[in-house]
Amino acid sequence: MTRLIPWRETTKSLEAFRREMDRIFDKFFERMPFVEQEFVPSVDISETDNEIIVQAEIPGIDPRDLDISLNGRFLTIKGEKKSEHEEKRENYHKIERKYGTFSRTLELPADVDPDKVEAKYKDGVLKIVLSKIESGKRIEVKID
Known part of the structure; x- marks a missing residue:
């Protein structure tokens, strides 16, 4: 078919x-x-029958420094990971941790209801649950 x-x-x-x-x-x-x-959070996107779940690893950030927006099927996570060390005369041998502002835009696999979005931040992981909306049901048409 x-x-x-x-x-x-x-x-x-x-x-x-x-x-x-x-x-x-x-x-x-x-x-x-x-x-x-630059610092870019790692992201997992999963899907159930009714929801899309986005989990982003953003350790060491204050949830108040996060901004989440939704535009159609595009979810944007913005924020700032502030440096934890003060400008002292410490003798660093290596600095690998990334700091600064970041923005990550993700295309979602289905249409979602912008009024039914929940976000929680716990143990360095931002979890966003978005409720799906039905976008066009399949209708069988009989031909005479």
């Missing part, structure tokens, strides 16, 4: 291609030691 709908195959192929290109570019920029990396 899906072959009768020509754009469905094309849409799946384009989506798979886009994901593969995203993966390739992410791997490429991950391995570039000469590029100064």
